[in-house]
Amino acid sequence: MTTVMTRTTARVVVPIILVVAISLFLQGHSHPGGGFIGGVLTVAAFALIYIAYNLDYLEDGVLGREVEKEESIGEHRTVAAYRRLFMFGLVVLVASTFSGMLLGDPVLSQYHRSIHLPLFGEIELASALVFDVGIFCIVVGGLLTVFSVVGAE
Amino acid sequence: MNDVIAIAPILMAFLTGTTALLVRSFPRLQQIVSVAGTLGYAVTVATLVWRVVFASDAMSIAYQVGEWNAPFGITLVADGLSVFMLTITAVVAVYAIVFSVRFIDYRNQRVYYHPLFQFLLLGATGAFLTGDLFNLFVWFEVMLMTSYVFVAFYGNSSHTAAATRYVVLNIIGGAFMLLGVGGLYATTGTLNMADMARTVSASGTEMGPVVGLSALVLVTFALKAGLVPFQFWVPSAYRAAPLPVVAMFAGATKKVGIYAIIRLYFTVFGNATLPTTVPGIPSDSLLAFLAPVILVMGMSSIVVGGFGALSCDSLDGLFAYSSIGQIGFIAVAIGIAAATTVAELRHVALLATLIFALHHALTKGLLFLATGVIRDAVGTTQLADVGGLGERSPVFASVFLVGGLSLVGIPPLAGFFGKFLIFDAAGRQFAAHVTGDTFGAASAVVVLIVLLLGAVLTILYSTRAWMGTFWGPQTDVIKTGTVDSIEVLILGTLAVLVICVGLGFEPVYQFADTAAEAAVDTDGYVKTVEFGGEGA
Numbered sequence: 216m217t218t219v220m221t222r223t224t225a226r227v228v229v230p231i232i233l234v235v236a237i238s239l240f241l242q243g244h245s246h247p248g249g250g251f252i253g254g255v256l257t258v259a260a261f262a263l264i265y266i267a268y269n270l271d272y273l274e275d276g277v278l279g280r281e282v283e284k285e286e287s288i289g290e291h292r293t294v295a296a297y298r299r300l301f302m303f304g305l306v307v308l309v310a311s312t313f314s315g316m317l318l319g320d321p322v323l324s325q326y327h328r329s330i331h332l333p334l335f336g337e338i339e340l341a342s343a344l345v346f347d348v349g350i351f352c353i354v355v356g357g358l359l360t361v362f363s364v365v366g367a368e
Numbered sequence: 369m370n371d372v373i374a375i376a377p378i379l380m381a382f383l384t385g386t387t388a389l390l391v392r393s394f395p396r397l398q399q400i401v402s403v404a405g406t407l408g409y410a411v412t413v414a415t416l417v418w419r420v421v422f423a424s425d426a427m428s429i430a431y432q433v434g435e436w437n438a439p440f441g442i443t444l445v446a447d448g449l450s451v452f453m454l455t456i457t458a459v460v461a462v463y464a465i466v467f468s469v470r471f472i473d474y475r476n477q478r479v480y481y482h483p484l485f486q487f488l489l490l491g492a493t494g495a496f497l498t499g500d501l502f503n504l505f506v507w508f509e510v511m512l513m514t515s516y517v518f519v520a521f522y523g524n525s526s527h528t529a530a531a532t533r534y535v536v537l538n539i540i541g542g543a544f545m546l547l548g549v550g551g552l553y554a555t556t557g558t559l560n561m562a563d564m565a566r567t568v569s570a571s572g573t574e575m576g577p578v579v580g581l582s583a584l585v586l587v588t589f590a591l592k593a594g595l596v597p598f599q600f601w602v603p604s605a606y607r608a609a610p611l612p613v614v615a616m617f618a619g620a621t622k623k624v625g626i627y628a629i630i631r632l633y634f635t636v637f638g639n640a641t642l643p644t645t646v647p648g649i650p651s652d653s654l655l656a657f658l659a660p661v662i663l664v665m666g667m668s669s670i671v672v673g674g675f676g677a678l679s680c681d682s683l684d685g686l687f688a689y690s691s692i693g694q695i696g697f698i699a700v701a702i703g704i705a706a707a708t709t710v711a712e713l714r715h716v717a718l719l720a721t722l723i724f725a726l727h728h729a730l731t732k733g734l735l736f737l738a739t740g741v742i743r744d745a746v747g748t749t750q751l752a753d754v755g756g757l758g759e760r761s762p763v764f765a766s767v768f769l770v771g772g773l774s775l776v777g778i779p780p781l782a783g784f785f786g787k788f789l790i791f792d793a794a795g796r797q798f799a800a801h802v803t804g805d806t807f808g809a810a811s812a813v814v815v816l817i818v819l820l821l822g823a824v825l826t827i828l829y830s831t832r833a834w835m836g837t838f839w840g841p842q843t844d845v846i847k848t849g850t851v852d853s854i855e856v857l858i859l860g861t862l863a864v865l866v867i868c869v870g871l872g873f874e875p876v877y878q879f880a881d882t883a884a885e886a887a888v889d890t891d892g893y894v895k896t897v898e899f900g901g902e903g904a
Contacts, residue, residue: 302389302390305386305389306386306390308386309382309383309386312379312382313379315434316372320435321372321431321432321433321434321435322372322375322379322431322433322434323433323434324434324435325434
């Protein structure tokens with residue numbers, strides 16, 4: 216699939232997908248969207264890169280690192296990073312779940328506050344976003360691990 | 369009333385699972401975290417049981433997650449029925465995880481075994497505690513995700529085939545449930561189970577769609593419980609998964625299906641009235657539709673499970689089929705409870721359901737773990753290859769004997785009371801119909817005959833398992849294999865527990881009595897949830 220056409224398409228489409236993913240992710244706590252759907256879209260962007268280039272492209276093409284040939288895909292540095300992302304997401308979820316309890320409110324309680332930024336205007340800071348970050352990390356980490364491992368076979 | 373103890377078991381399993389994942393580079397520590405977390409889980413469940421059932425000011429507890437009041441937020445409800453099921457789960461989980469540490473190969477334990485186990489526990493716990501229909505679906509999925517991995521855990525072709533079957537079936541089942549839940553939401557305008565109970569009890573709700581949609585949901589519950597005609601995933605999945613996890617499947621996740629049927633039909637739809645003309649069932653509620661369906665499912669499960677177990681040539685396959693048959697007994701008891709309008713008989717039948725569920729979880733847990741001991745010792749569970757194990761390890765033989773006898777239903781073991789109560793309920797059902805209604809009497813006789821047949825089949829296949837494994841001349845593998853004494857010790861305590869439940873039956877009965885009471889107490893359930901805020 217690494218034809219010029221797919222590469223060019225990927226180059227144009229991937230940034231757009233990522234921007235849409237981020238906007239969906241950011242508005243998630245009060246509009247349709249959220250960590251899950253943002254995460255899935257992000258994974259779609261990554262999947263497109265994987266199809267247009269290859270599994271090692273992120274390592275040597277973007278980050279400019281040497282790709283080490285490991286004996287199995289499970290040991291691959293990128294996959295290990297995805298797994299860590301998954302764990303990080305889970306930890307954020309746990310922290311977000313318990314923080315409400317520590318403040319004396321029920322589990323999973325969320326808080327929000329509006330602040331005023333110069334030029335930007337009114338902005339709403341919601342603790343639900345932290346929870347969404349956790350979900351985002353789990354979805355991205357988990358799905359990309361599956362994609363890379365299955366894709367390598 | 370927002371008491372954190374109601375959500376504590378969920379948090380405990382969640383926290384343990386995450387911690388176990390974080391410390392996976394240190395296998396020893398991971399085992400300690402996992403076992404300690406499961407013990408902590410058991411402690412929270414025990415506390416919850418004390419608060420809900422046994423304390424002097426015992427009462428059901430509701431928890432509004434994230435301060436979103438019912439019916440808009442997600443409510444967790446810990447009443448007698450929930451905590452009874454949680455107790456079963458906790459006991460099985462503790463034994464399964466302790467046994468796992470010893471039984472599962474050291475390298476296999478490192479492959480996310482412990483985090484997955486905790487998340488399986490989390491899924492079951494959430495399903496038992498939630499008071500929200502959609503949330504129930506979510507917990508089902510949590511449970512399933514981990515089950516998929518466990519069925520495929522050993523990764524051979526047969527395991528992968530079993531896992532594929534399991535995944536496909538459960539995705540279809542999940543779609544059915546989602547359709548049903550969505551439809552119920554469209555019909556009643558709420559997902560909160562207590563609120564739904566209020567809505568369907570009130571006159572003016574269209575009941576026709578509720579009947580049909582609840583049938584869709586029932587399909588998923590029956591699939592989860594492994595009732596005929598949705599039983600075919602059970603044998604292959606049980607043979608594929610690691611045996612301690614199979615003990616969890618039989619003890620906890622199957623019971624989630626049973627629990628969901630009881631909760632939805634008896635608690636939520638119990639007060640709904642609608643004119644029915646189901647022959648032989650003098651009832652004017654939704655239960656009249658459930659009764660014939662679940663009775664037939666239960667009876668066919670007993671027959672299929674019994675004969676399947678008789679014809680199986682490996683020990684784990686035998687117990688997997690036996691598990692289908694035993695769930696059939698539970699379903700028949702639910703059917704009797706649904707078919708009657710007499711409050712007392714319904715209570716007895718539900719009590720029988722719960723006691724049998726408890727007995728099945730303990731006994732079948734014991735037997736599956738015992739199968740694990742045999743596999744560990746000789747590397748196979750084919751009945752043809754093992755034999756004469758009784759001579760080799762008399763202690764292990766007696767542990768297995770306790771399990772077998774309890775399965776058959778010999779007093780004073782736990783199994784006796786389960787079977788006794790089910791026959792009691794079936795007998796009363798017959799007695800209630802014997803004057804007058806011929807169809808009702810005839811169907812009650814059929815139920816009794818099938819139950820008797822099931823009991824005979826149980827005796828036959830238990831005897832077959834016992835004779836094939838422990839009697840006869842020692843085979844070569846038995847002569848060379850060694851029975852792990854620590855595993856036997858763990859199982860020994862479980863066997864003692866099975867005996868103790870039978871001997872000290874009084875508190876168990878009292879507990880199950882409260883649970884059966886809670887199952888039909890729709891008003892109490894609605895009251896517990898306490899619709900707060902402007903939404904009430």
